[in-house]
Amino acid sequence: xxxLARAERLFAELxxxxxxxxxxxRASFGTIETAAHAMIRREAEAIGLIHHTDAxxxxxxxxxxxxxxxxxxxxxxxxxxxxxxxxxxxxxGVLAGLVMLERLAEGPPLRCDVILMVIRAEEMIWFPxxxxxxxxxxxxxxxxxxxxxxxxxxxxxxxDHMEEAGFEPQAIRDGKPQLGPQKIKAFVEVHIEQGxxxxxxxxxxxxxxxxxxxxxxxxxxxxxxxxxxxxxPRCRRRDAVLAGVELVASLEEWxxxxxxxxxxxxxxxxxxxxxxxxxxxxxxxxxxxxxxxxRSQDEALLSRFAAFLHSQASDIAxxxxxxxxLGTSTQAAASPMSRxxxxxxxxxxxxxxxAHMEIPSGxxxxxxxxxxxxxxxxxxxxxxxxxxxxxxxxxxxxxxSRATDVLTxxxxxxxx
Numbered sequence: 542x543x544x545l546a547r548a549e550r551l552f553a554e555l556x557x558x559x560x561x562x563x564x565x566x567r568a569s570f571g572t573i574e575t576a577a578h579a580m581i582r583r584e585a586e587a588i589g590l591i592h593h594t595d596a597x598x599x600x601x602x603x604x605x606x607x608x609x610x611x612x613x614x615x616x617x618x619x620x621x622x623x624x625x626x627x628x629x630x631x632x633x634g635v636l637a638g639l640v641m642l643e644r645l646a647e648g649p650p651l652r653c654d655v656i657l658m659v660i661r662a663e664e665m666i667w668f669p670x671x672x673x674x675x676x677x678x679x680x681x682x683x684x685x686x687x688x689x690x691x692x693x694x695x696x697x698x699x700x701d702h703m704e705e706a707g708f709e710p711q712a713i714r715d716g717k718p719q720l721g722p723q724k725i726k727a728f729v730e731v732h733i734e735q736g737x738x739x740x741x742x743x744x745x746x747x748x749x750x751x752x753x754x755x756x757x758x759x760x761x762x763x764x765x766x767x768x769x770x771x772x773x774p775r776c777r778r779r780d781a782v783l784a785g786v787e788l789v790a791s792l793e794e795w796x797x798x799x800x801x802x803x804x805x806x807x808x809x810x811x812x813x814x815x816x817x818x819x820x821x822x823x824x825x826x827x828x829x830x831x832x833x834x835x836r837s838q839d840e841a842l843l844s845r846f847a848a849f850l851h852s853q854a855s856d857i858a859x860x861x862x863x864x865x866x867l868g869t870s871t872q873a874a875a876s877p878m879s880r881x882x883x884x885x886x887x888x889x890x891x892x893x894x895x896a897h898m899e900i901p902s903g904x905x906x907x908x909x910x911x912x913x914x915x916x917x918x919x920x921x922x923x924x925x926x927x928x929x930x931x932x933x934x935x936x937x938x939x940x941x942s943r944a945t946d947v948l949t950x951x952x953x954x955x956x957x
Contacts, residue, residue, distance in 0.1 A: 544643040545942055547584065548636040554580060555620075556628045564625040564932025568694065569662035569673065570598065570702035577620040581635060581659050588643050595719035596712040597677040598703065600659035604642045606651045606956070612726035614952055616641065617658030619674065619907060623666050624694075627934025629733045633923055633941060635659050637731040640945040641952060651956040653726065660907050667692050668699055669759075671873050675910040680718035687713050722914040727882060729918070729951065730908040731944050733925035733936050738900055740926055745940040746947060747900035747922035748886045752909045753805070753836035754875030756843055760830070760868035763788075765861070767819050767827030781829040782815065784861040789813070791853050792833075795846065804842055807903055809834045833867075838875045838901055876909035882919030889950040895943045904929070921947055 558580075559565040559573045567573045578600050585592045591603040606613075618634025638657035645655060661674030668690045676682050687700035687710035695702075700710035712719070734740075739747050765779035789810055796808045816828040833850075837843050854865040883899070890897040900922060912918040923944045926935035 544640040545938075545945070547643065548640050548941070548945075549938060551580060551584065551636055551639075552628060552632065555632055559622065559628075561625055565622055565628050566624050566626070567620060567622040568624075569621045569664060569667035569692070570699070570706050570708075571621075574621045574661070575706050577632075578659055581620075581639065584639060588639075588646060590642055590646065595678060596709040596717070597674065597719060598661040598706060598708045599674055599678050599719065602639065602642060602657040602659070604645055604651070604655045606653040606655065608652050609654070611653035612724055613654040613656050614726050614956060615656045615658055615728045615911075616730065616948060617656075617660055617728075617907070618730050618732060619660045619663035621662055621664050621667065623664050623930045625932060626930050627932055629925065629934045629936045630735070630929045631663060631732070633733050633936060633944075634731040637921075637941065637945045637948055641949045644945075644949050645952065651952070653956055655952055655956065663907055667694070669693075669871075671871070671905060672907050672910045673699075675907040677713050678719045679722065679910065679914060680713075680716045681910070682713050682716075684714045684716060687711075722911070722916050725911070725916045727879070727917045727919070727955065728908060728911040729882065729886070729921065729948065730906055731921045731923065731948055732902075732906055733929055733934065734900070734922040735902075735904045735925070735929040737926075737928070739898070739922060739924040742898060744896050744898050745924050745943045746890065746895060746897045747924075748883050748890070748897055749878055749902045749920035749922055750883065750899050751838045751875060751877040752902045752904075752906055752912070752920075753807070753838050754840060754843055755834060755836040755873050755905070756847055757835075757871045758833040758867050758869075759871070761833060761866065762831070762868070763829040763863055763865050765827045765863040766825070768825045770823045770825055773825060778825050779827070779862045780825050781863055782826045784857050784863045784865065785813065785829045785831060787861070788853055788857050788865070791857075792850065795849055799842065804837070805839055805901060806835065806837045806842060806846070808836075836903060838877065840875050843872075843875075873905055873909070874913065876912040876918070878908075878912065878919045879917040882917050885955055886919055886921060886947060886951050889947045889954060892954075893943070893946045893950050895947060897947075
């Protein structure tokens with residue numbers, strides 16, 4: 542069986558074991574994510590590769606090199622998914638790494654170890670923290686995380702789910718690292734693109750320039766007064782919806798100005814809701830809850846936006862006599878990719894005769910954890926129709942094959 546045929550079979554098996562109409566579901570530290578990890582261990586053994594799982598659940602598949610003291614080359618991604626998501630987000634990077642290792646195993650030994658890391662719990666929809674599995678591997682999670690983080694579907698703690706899966710939450714409480722960044726020569730993650738840029742450009746792969754940082758407000762709310770729609774004039778209203786609309790419109794205007802100036806930014810109001818127990822066609826709405834997600838590769842831009850957001854919220858609240866509470870926010874720093882890695886991947890794509898373009902990553906990825914620790918890092922995007930985190934992800938297998946060609950070529954170029 543060829544390495545690509547193995548990957549095609551495994552994509553189908555993953556879809557089968559995690560089917561959850563209309564898509565797939567592989568919950569972080571759930572039975573299906575664990576079964577997916579077991580699939581990769583099984584295939585690693587069939588290929589003749591070494592594997593081990595760390596205390597927090599990450600799997601490592603290793604092709605040994607000649608010099609066991611040399612810093613290692615790593616690739617990897619995750620196998621969990623969002624609820625009813627697509628089959629390729631995360632899994633494409635894992636299977637690309639497996640294809641690469643199988644191809645390299647057929648040739649002469651390389652100087653250093655080459656490792657595929659199958660990372661736990663990347664999708665923060667299950668546990669509300671960024672890059673859970675990769676940060677746990679480096680001992681970066683706060684010690685209280687196992688007992689405070691609760692999974693969104695069960696309400697049970699991370700510690701409960703880890704112990705049920707056979708892992709050690711105490712390693713997180715103790716801040717015990719499973720990986721050392723100083724022992725990693727470079728990390729490259731393969732992932733489907735989560736937007737339409739490569740499709741629109743008719744180019745199969747992208748070389749990622751950086752992962753956008755973000756500021757997220759999950760629990761923002763506007764409180765006004767619920768009153769009669771027919772009896773209260775405009776000047777007396779404390780309308781939460783109109784205050785929210787004005788705020789959102791001002792934020793979009795700021796975003797448009799940033800785009801005109803050539804700055805990198807995306808903004809999303811993912812939820813915007815009135816109170817279902819109080820709203821109605823004959824009522825002035827007195828409560829709106831909403832979420833806000835802003836992303837950029839430019840940390841200074843994120844800071845400027847945050848200042849504008851708070852200033853606008855204060856001004857609008859005062860004029861419309863409402864209370865705007867943005868709630869707590871989470872932040873993830875932007876992670877520029879190593880320019881040397883980018884140039885190496887571009888050279889590998891040229892050597893393989895594969896069309897490519899440079900592109901930013903709008904979504905967060907475990908690669909950001911490695912980059913934040915000073916590990917030279919890079920990403921390869923695979924063209925993918927219909928976006929990601931939905932059942933209609935549509936990566937073409939030929940494009941997947943091209944990405945594995947580039948990854949394999951890059952490892953051969955830099956391993957000696």
